[in-house]
Amino acid sequence: MSSAALATAGGSDTTVIPIIRERGQREVFCGLTGIIWLHRKIQDAFFLVVGSRTCAHLIQSAAGVMIFAEPRFATAIIDERDLAGLADCNEELDRIVNQLLTRRPDIRLLFLVGSCPSEVIKLDLSRASSRLSKKFSPNVRVLNYSGSGIETTFTQGEDACLASMVPDLPAAPADAETSLMVVGSLADVVEDQFIRLFAALNIGPVRFFPPRHAADLAPVGKNTRYILAQPFLADTARALEERGATRIDAPFPLGVEGTTLWLKAVADVWGVSSGTFDAATATARERATRAVARYREELSGKRVFFFPDSQLEIPLARFLARELDVELVEVGTPFLHKQHLARELELMPKGVQLSEGQHVENQLDRCRAAKPDLVVCGLGLANPLEAEGMTTKWSIELVFTPIQGYDQAADLAELFARPLVRRMRLVA
Amino acid sequence: MQLTVWTYEGPPHVGAMRVATAMEGLHYVLHAPQGDTYADLLFTMIERNAKRPPVTYTTFQARDLGSDTAELFKTAARDAYLRFKPQAMIVGASCTAELIQDDPGGLSKALNLPIPVIPLELPSYQRKENYGASETFYQIVRALAGPTAPVLGTPRPVRVSGQRPRCNLLGPTALGFRHRDDVVEITKLLNELGIDINVVAPMGATPADIARLGEADFNVVMYPETASQAAQWLTRTFGQPATKIVPIGVGATHDFINEVAKLAGVDAAPLLNNTTSRAKWYAKSVDSTYLTSKRVFVFGDATHAVAAARIAKEEMGFTVVGIGTYSREFAREVREAAKIYGVEALITDDYLEVEAKVAELQPELVLGTQMERHIAKRFGVPCAVISAPVHVQDFPARYSPQMGFEGASVLFDTWVHPLMMGLEEHLIGMFRGDNEFHADAAPSHLGAAHKPLQNVVSPLVAAAQIGASVFEPILGLTSVSTPSSAAATIAGWALEAEKELNKIPFFVRGKARRNTERFASERGMSLITVETLYDAKAHFSR
Ligand code: SF4
Ligand code: SF4
Numbered sequence: 003m004s005s006a007a008l009a010t011a012g013g014s015d016t017t018v019i020p021i022i023r024e025r026g027q028r029e030v031f032c033g034l035t036g037i038i039w040l041h042r043k044i045q046d047a048f049f050l051v052v053g054s055r056t057c058a059h060l061i062q063s064a065a066g067v068m069i070f071a072e073p074r075f076a077t078a079i080i081d082e083r084d085l086a087g088l089a090d091c092n093e094e095l096d097r098i099v100n101q102l103l104t105r106r107p108d109i110r111l112l113f114l115v116g117s118c119p120s121e122v123i124k125l126d127l128s129r130a131s132s133r134l135s136k137k138f139s140p141n142v143r144v145l146n147y148s149g150s151g152i153e154t155t156f157t158q159g160e161d162a163c164l165a166s167m168v169p170d171l172p173a174a175p176a177d178a179e180t181s182l183m184v185v186g187s188l189a190d191v192v193e194d195q196f197i198r199l200f201a202a203l204n205i206g207p208v209r210f211f212p213p214r215h216a217a218d219l220a221p222v223g224k225n226t227r228y229i230l231a232q233p234f235l236a237d238t239a240r241a242l243e244e245r246g247a248t249r250i251d252a253p254f255p256l257g258v259e260g261t262t263l264w265l266k267a268v269a270d271v272w273g274v275s276s277g278t279f280d281a282a283t284a285t286a287r288e289r290a291t292r293a294v295a296r297y298r299e300e301l302s303g304k305r306v307f308f309f310p311d312s313q314l315e316i317p318l319a320r321f322l323a324r325e326l327d328v329e330l331v332e333v334g335t336p337f338l339h340k341q342h343l344a345r346e347l348e349l350m351p352k353g354v355q356l357s358e359g360q361h362v363e364n365q366l367d368r369c370r371a372a373k374p375d376l377v378v379c380g381l382g383l384a385n386p387l388e389a390e391g392m393t394t395k396w397s398i399e400l401v402f403t404p405i406q407g408y409d410q411a412a413d414l415a416e417l418f419a420r421p422l423v424r425r426m427r428l429v430a
Numbered sequence: 431m432q433l434t435v436w437t438y439e440g441p442p443h444v445g446a447m448r449v450a451t452a453m454e455g456l457h458y459v460l461h462a463p464q465g466d467t468y469a470d471l472l473f474t475m476i477e478r479n480a481k482r483p484p485v486t487y488t489t490f491q492a493r494d495l496g497s498d499t500a501e502l503f504k505t506a507a508r509d510a511y512l513r514f515k516p517q518a519m520i521v522g523a524s525c526t527a528e529l530i531q532d533d534p535g536g537l538s539k540a541l542n543l544p545i546p547v548i549p550l551e552l553p554s555y556q557r558k559e560n561y562g563a564s565e566t567f568y569q570i571v572r573a574l575a576g577p578t579a580p581v582l583g584t585p586r587p588v589r590v591s592g593q594r595p596r597c598n599l600l601g602p603t604a605l606g607f608r609h610r611d612d613v614v615e616i617t618k619l620l621n622e623l624g625i626d627i628n629v630v631a632p633m634g635a636t637p638a639d640i641a642r643l644g645e646a647d648f649n650v651v652m653y654p655e656t657a658s659q660a661a662q663w664l665t666r667t668f669g670q671p672a673t674k675i676v677p678i679g680v681g682a683t684h685d686f687i688n689e690v691a692k693l694a695g696v697d698a699a700p701l702l703n704n705t706t707s708r709a710k711w712y713a714k715s716v717d718s719t720y721l722t723s724k725r726v727f728v729f730g731d732a733t734h735a736v737a738a739a740r741i742a743k744e745e746m747g748f749t750v751v752g753i754g755t756y757s758r759e760f761a762r763e764v765r766e767a768a769k770i771y772g773v774e775a776l777i778t779d780d781y782l783e784v785e786a787k788v789a790e791l792q793p794e795l796v797l798g799t800q801m802e803r804h805i806a807k808r809f810g811v812p813c814a815v816i817s818a819p820v821h822v823q824d825f826p827a828r829y830s831p832q833m834g835f836e837g838a839s840v841l842f843d844t845w846v847h848p849l850m851m852g853l854e855e856h857l858i859g860m861f862r863g864d865n866e867f868h869a870d871a872a873p874s875h876l877g878a879a880h881k882p883l884q885n886v887v888s889p890l891v892a893a894a895q896i897g898a899s900v901f902e903p904i905l906g907l908t909s910v911s912t913p914s915s916a917a918a919t920i921a922g923w924a925l926e927a928e929k930e931l932n933k934i935p936f937f938v939r940g941k942a943r944r945n946t947e948r949f950a951s952e953r954g955m956s957l958i959t960v961e962t963l964y965d966a967k968a969h970f971s972r
C-alpha cells in the first residue's frame with residue numbers, strides 16, 4: 003500500500019516543484035465534517051446524514067457534543083432491518099424526514115448527505131431528494147450530496163454541498179450587468195470586510211456563495227464572474243461554469259499579499275485603475291503589513307512541515323514563506339488542483355517539497371527525520387508528536403477560524419506563532 | 431433507520447479500539463474508509479494519550495471498490511506487522527467494510543504471519559461500542575489464553591501453602607471512566623488484604639500477559655460491560671471464580687472486600703476494622719443535613735448507574751426519583767435496581783427521552799453522563815458526571831478514582847460540589863430578592879463569574895468554539911422537545927400567584943409548582959391564585 007511517485011507541478015517551466023505522490027493510510031476526515039461549519043453558515047439549512055453509527059459518532063466527536071439541544075444536523079442510522087430488506091430504505095427515509103420536518107418547521111433547506119454505507123448499498127439519494135422536494139415544496143427544498151469518506155476528503159464535503167446547490171441558483175438574464183460571486187464559506191465578519199472593500203473599489207453587484215440564508219441565492223449566468231475564496235472547490239467551480247460563469251484566476255486571500263492579489267484580480271476585471279485600487283486598499287494593507295511584521299521575529303527561519311488536511315496547505319505555506327520568512331520542509335495536501343492553484347504555485351519558493359495524497363507512516367518517518375520546528379497536523383497526530391518532542395499546530399483550527407483578508411492576516415500568523423511561543427514559555 | 435442526533439456509544443469497532451489502545455504489543459488492522467480515522471482523536475485528544483492508537487486503517491476509496499480492496503487489506507496487514515512487530519494482531523471491519531465483505535480474518539490467515547491473528551466479527555449495524563469492547567476482549571482472551579487451558583473438568587490446582595492468593599483485574603480499557611485510577615485504588619486495596627495481582631487486562635497487558643490469565647486464583651470483574659463475557663469464559667475454562675460486586679461506594683466496597691476475602695481465603699476483618707471512610711463521616715456531619723431527601727435522577731452505563739443509586743440512597747440520604755441506562759445489554763440489572771427505589775427504569779439511548787424524563791421528574795440533582803450534564807444545564811438543575819461517554823474533563827490531572835474508599839470520597843465531593851451548601855440555602859431562603867442572593871445566583875463557591883463550562887465537550891472543542899464565534903450563533907434556535915413544565919399544565923397561573931411562587935426558594939420552587947398544579951387539576955380548578963398556592967402548601971405539608 004505504499005506507493006510513491008515523484009512528479010512535478012508548476013505554472014511555467016521556471017517553477018518546477020517536486021511532488022511526492024503517495025498512497026497508503028490517510029489520516030484525514032471525510033467530507034461529512036464540513037457539516038460542522040456549513041450548518042452554522044447557512045442558518046436555515048438542516049443536514050441529514052444517511053449513514054451508520056460511525057458517521058453519527060464522527061460528527062458528534064468533531065462538533066462538540068450538545069453545543070445545542072438540537073443542532074441543525076442529525077444522522078439517519080441505517081440498521082440491520084434496512085440491510086436485510088425487512089424495511090424499505092426509501093420509506094424509512096421518508097418517515098424520518100417527515101418526523102424531522104414536523105419537529106423543525108424553521109427548516110427551509112434540507113440536505114440529504116450520503117455516506118460510505120449509503121453509497122455502498124447504492125441508496126439513491128438524488129431520487130429521494132427530488133421525491134421529498136416535491137412533497138415538501140414550497141416550504142422546504144431538499145438537495146443531496148455525498149460527504150462519504152470513500153469519495154470526499156474533509157473540505158471536499160463543502161465542495162460537494164455547494165455543487166449540489168448550483169443547479170438551484172436562479173438564471174441571470176442574458177443582459178444582466180457583470181456581477182461578482184465570491185465562492186466558498188467565509189466567516190461573516192470576513193464577508194463584511196470584503197463587502198466594504200468591493201464597495202470602495204466600485205465593484206458590484208457582489209454576492210456570496212454559500213448564502214447565509216437558503217433563499218438568498220445569487221443569480222448566475224454568462225455575465226457572472228466568480229472568484230474562489232477557498233481552494234477546495236473543484237466541483238462547484240465546474241458546476242458554475244456549466245451555468246455560464248467565468249472564474250477570475252487569482253491566488254487565495256490569505257496574508258497581505260494573497261489578499262491584495264485576490265482583490266486586484268477582481269479589480270482588473272472591473273477595470274479599476276491602480277490609483278483607485280491603491281487608495282481603496284492602502285489603509286487596510288498597511289495596517290495588516292505592520293501587524294503581520296510583529297510575528298516575523300517569532301517565525302522567521304523556522305522550519306515548518308504540513309501534513310495534508312484541508313487543501314488550504316499550499317496557500318498557507320505560501321503566506322508563511324513569503325510574508326514571514328518561514329522555511330518549508332514539506333507541504334502535504336490531500337489533493338492538488340493544478341489549475342486553481344496555478345497562481346499559488348508560481349509564488350511558492352523554488353524547490354519546495356510538496357506531497358499529494360498520504361501514506362501517514364512514511365510521512366511521519368520523513369517528518370521525524372527532518373525535525374521541523376513546527377508540524378501542522380490533524381488532531382489524531384498532534385499530541386503524540388508533542389510527546390515525541392515536536393511542536394504542533396492543529397490544522398483544523400485553520401478551517402474554523404476567520405483567517406482570510408487583511409484584518410485577519412496577523413491572526414493567521416499568530417496561529418502559527420502561538421505554539422512556538424508557548425513552548426518557549428513552558429520551558430522557561 | 432433511526433434518527434439520531436447525539437449518541438451515547440460509538441460503533442463497535444471503537445470498542446475494539448478501546449481494548450487495543452489499552453494493551454501493549456497488540457495491533458489492530460481495521461478495514462475502513464479514511465473518515466473513520468477520526469477515532470484516533472478520541473484517544474489522543476480526550477484521553478490525551480501520548481501515543482497514537484495502535485491501529486492501521488486501510489482507508490480504501492471508491493475507486494478501490496470491486497477491484498482490490500482485499501489486496502489493500504492484505505498489504506496493510508503485512509506492512510503493519512513489519513512496521514510495528516506486534517506480539518499479536520486483531521483484524522476486522524468497520525461499518526462500510528462490513529458491507530463489502532472482504533473477510534479480514536480469512537485474508538490475514540492467508541498471510542501466514544508468525545504471530546496470532548485474531549479475527550473480530552462486530553456487527554456494526556446491530557451493536558455498539560460496549561459490545562465491541564466486550565467481544566474484542568473476550569476473543570483476545572480466548573485466542574491467547576485458550577492454548578494454556580487444562581482439560582475440561584480438571585480441578586484447579588491447590589495453592590501452595592504460604593503463597594499469597596492471586597487475582598486478575600478485568601475490564602479497564604482506554605477511554606474508560608476513571609479506569610486508570612480505579613486500577614490503582616483496587617490494586618492497593620487487594621494488596622492490603624494480602625492478595626497479589628496476576629494480570630490487569632486489557633489495560634497495560636501484553637498478549638503474553640493475557641496468556642497467563644489462567645494462573646490466577648480468581649478474577650475481579652471491575653467493569654461488567656467489558657469484562658463479564660471474558661470472565662465467564664475463564665470460569666468455564668480455568669475454573670476461576672469471578673467477583674460480582676463492583677466496589678463503587680462505601681457499602682459496595684465493604685461488600686466487595688468480603689466477597690474477595692472469601693474467594694481468596696483471607697480474613698477481611700483487619701482491613702474492614704481499620705478503614706475510616708471520610709465520605710461516611712462527611713455524610714454524617716451536621717453540615718450535610720441539607721442533603722436529606724434531595725431528589726436525584728441517575729443515568730449512565732449500568733454499572734455506574736446502579737452503584738450511584740445505591741450511594742445516593744444509602745450513603746447520601748437522597749431520594750432516587752429515577753434511574754436509567756443507555757446500555758440495553760444490561761437493562762435487566764438496572765430494572766432490578768429500579769425496583770429497590772420503587773421507580774420504573776428508563777432504558778433508552780435516545781437523549782431526547784432522557785431529557786423529557788428529567789423535565790417530568792424535576793429532580794434537584796442529576797447524576798449522569800456528559801449528555802445529562804447538558805440536559806441538566808438547560809433546566810438549571812445541578813449535575814455531576816458519573817459515567818461514560820467520556821469527555822476531556824473526565825480525565826482530570828489529579829488522582830480521582832471512583833472505586834474503593836478513596837473513590838467514595840471523590841464521589842462525595844463531586845456530587846456535593848454543584849449543590850448549594852446548607853447555610854447558603856437558608857440565607858437565600860431568608861433574603862430572596864437580594865441582589866446577590868437570588869434564585870439564579872450560582873452557588874457562591876463556584877465563583878461569581880461562574881458559568882457552567884459550555885461546549886467543552888469534544889476534542890475539537892476549542893476549535894469548534896472558535897467556529898462558534900465565526901459563524902454567528904443560531905439565535906432563536908429553540909429546542910422543540912424542551913417541555914416547559916412537563917406536568918401538563920391544565921390550570922393557568924394568575925400573575926400574583928406566579929409572583930408569590932417566585933418568592934419561594936428556587937430549589938424547592940419546581941416541587942411547589944408541580945404540587946400546586948397537581949392540587950389544582952385534581953380539583954378541576956382552571957386558575958391558580960395565591961390562595962390556591964397556600965391551600966396546596968397546606969395540603970401537602972400534612
Ligand atoms: S468515512 Fe464514511 S463511514 Fe466513516 S464517518 Fe465518513 S462517511 Fe461515515
Ligand atoms: S463547576 Fe459548574 S459545570 Fe462543573 S460540575 Fe460544578 S456546577 Fe457543574
